[in-house]
Amino acid sequence: MSSVAIMWFRRDLRLADNPALVEAASHDRLLPIWIDETLDAGAQAAGSAVRVWQHHGLEALNAALGGHLALYNGPAKEVFAGLLTRFDIKAVYWNRCYEPWRMARDAALKEWLKAKGIIAQSSNGSLLWEPWEINKADGTPYKVFTPYYRKGCLAALAPRPPLAAPSRIHCIKDQRTQSLPQLNLLPKRPWANEIMQHWKTGEQGAAAQLEAFLEQGLGDYKTGRDFPSKLNVSRLSPYLQGGELSPNQIWYAVRDRALDMNVDHFCSELGWREFSYSQLYHNPDFHRQNLQAKFDSFPWRNAPEDLHAWQRGQTGIPMVDAGMRELWQTGYMHNRVRMVAASFLVKNLLIDWRHGEAWFRDTLVDADPASNVASWQWVAGCGADAAPYFRIFNPATQGKKFDPTGAYIRKWIPELRTFPDKFLFAPWEAEGHASADMFANSEYPAPIVNLKQSRERALAAFKRLG
Ligand SMILES: Cc1cc2nc3c(=O)[nH]c(=O)nc-3n(C[C@H](O)[C@H](O)[C@H](O)COP(=O)(O)OP(=O)(O)OC[C@H]3O[C@@H](n4cnc5c(N)ncnc54)[C@H](O)[C@@H]3O)c2cc1C
Structure with missing residues (x-):
């Protein structure tokens, strides 16, 4: 068995600006995988609409990987234990997620893999600044947005510029992969088809949506963003959620266009997303516990x-x-x-x-x-x-x-x-x-x-x- 590196896709279903994939693609044999993590201990299951989005995102990613994406269902450690019996795994790469249950699970998994002599490496593929990087001078997290963004984020190092998709990826296939329908990400009712009529999916859909926003929305974003019948908001949030697009790609695409009040305001909205992640990171019971x-x-x-x-x-x-x-x-x-x-x-x-x-x-x-x-x-x-x-x-x-x-x-x-x-x-x-x-x-x-x-x-x- 020649050795294999695993790229574990999670909320980063894209080839461009994917730091973990860049690392993984440097290996000669790459197994790209995705796991439905619903069965992981402590997991907060994804909602129905997100599962529908995942279904289509995975379909597009699999096509972009020439049909090599392997799909599994089960607690991540069990899935990896199974893979270890069938492949000579040398390294595992993923981009970080920040839900407390995922961070705890990933930390344990990393230790477990490393103890077996396997390289286990995580990267930042979904935030402009890591939540632990932006703190007040006394080292405590910001509790108010404006100083968080202005004094914290904007005074910190500029976000990492986007990375190109790897020029070559040598994928191998796991014959024991599940099929996409076997994951049951689509609900039985026709509601899923209805909502998806409003969206183009995958990395290409994300790029088209970003381009449309740069052309039609950004120019009057600051005032137009408040009017729901106007086309000034980007509607990029689903792609950020699924990871078909990174915030770094968006940040630099808008700033390459102009540096005016519309761009400033739009970037500060991306800042609210970062602020939300800072709160999630510092408050493990965020989803059920009042902060006050x-x-x-x-x-x-x-x-x-x-x-x-x-x-x-x-x-x-x-x-x-x-x-x-x-x-x-x-x-x-x-x-x-x-x-x-x-x-x-x-x-x-x-x-x-x-x-x-x-x-x-x-x-x-x-x-x-x-x-x-x-x-x-x-x-x-x-x-x-x-x-x-x-x-x-x-x-x-x-x-x-x-x-x-x-x-x-x-x-x-x-x-x-x-x-x-x-x-x-x-x-x-x-x-x-x-x-x-x-x-x-x-x-x-x-x-x-x-x-x-x-x-x-x-x-x-x-x-x-x-
Ligand atoms: C009750 C409530 C629930 C919300 N739930 C979500 C959610 O589950 N997921 C989500 O992404 N946003 C949520 N938001 C924030 C915001 O409404 C959406 O991010 C925004 O409407 C997405 O549309 P857009 O991409 O066109 O936004 P744009 O105006 O184009 O903004 C660009 C990006 O900035 C970020 N952003 C903008 N506003 C906010 C905000 N207030 N907080 C955090 N990030 C922001 C998003 O990533 C968004 O895609 C919620 C807001 C409210 C009031």
Whole structure:
């Protein structure tokens, strides 16, 4: 048996700018693998939409590797133990992930491989700065975004420029690989096909999306990014989640275009992603524990019917429902609307942010273990540098301001398509006007809460926390 190096693909399904792959490709015989890690001890399973995304990402990666990608299912150590019995493995390479369970598992695996005389090497393939690199002068992590980004990140070494894809990769094949369908990443319901109609997949899809953003979105990003019907946001988040694109590729592509306020603002949004990872790294219970302990006694409502109405886009509040339906139909929701829909759940409905986080985790194609939790904790007010409790978005006002023509609401709520602009954002206000019958006869539901009263209820509850 001649010796083999393993490239373990994880959340980095690409050939370009892949530091671990560059190392692995220097070996003469390379076995590229991917493991469905759901069965690993302590694993937080990927949500349904992310699994759909993985299915398509793996299909594309396998094609790019000439059909050599080997797929397995099971605890990673068991998979490696099996491979060790069949191949003379000399080295294993991977890019780091930062969920606490993965970091602990990877550290143990590295020791185990090294004890067997195997090179085990991890690289940074998904962050601009390692979370342990950016700290305050006293060595503690930043808790506020602006100093984290301005004094920490921007003052640190510039991110690594992107690496070219290896010019040659000599892959070998494992005949005992599972087939992609055997991994069962696709759910049985047709929902998966529907959401994927909105996306081009794989590394090529990512490159096309980046190019479209550079051409059409970046030029007016700073102001346009708040308007959900405009094409100014990049929609690159699913590719960052799956790793079809690295933040380094994006960082340098936008900065090569220009260095103006739009680029600055866009890069700072990538900075929020880094900040989220810093929080994840420093808080092992991030996904279930309020960062601010005083929220532990918050009297969240147990209201399954309201939660269900929110999940289905049937709250009767157009801006919220439009977002929730965009999410269900495309696996994505515009950031402005995410903030509005999340604020409505935790503040107007007083439902625990963890329910919202779980729904987003299951349905977003960009569901990210750091950004999702950090954003939910931010909206709920219990996170780092969080929105203050009295910041309660009014979904009707937000709609008027950021969807002034109603194009976004009309796109996702066909029941309101012919409704006049004046009452589109708060249809219940049509009472006593000519459009009242139109609303009464439509299939669109009446609001499940009164916005003003529920806002006051939230203010009172949050104020009691002190
Ligand atoms: C309740 C809630 C849940 C969220 N869940 C996720 C999630 O699971 N995954 C996720 O990637 N983002 C999440 N976000 C952050 C943000 O909404 C998305 O990153 C953004 O909408 C993705 O679209 P885009 O790529 O077009 O963004 P752009 O505006 O083009 O931004 C470029 C990139 O910057 C990063 N970014 C932008 N805003 C943020 C932010 N606030 N926090 C962290 N990174 C950011 C993303 O990687 C994004 O792809 C959430 C926000 C909220 C309010």
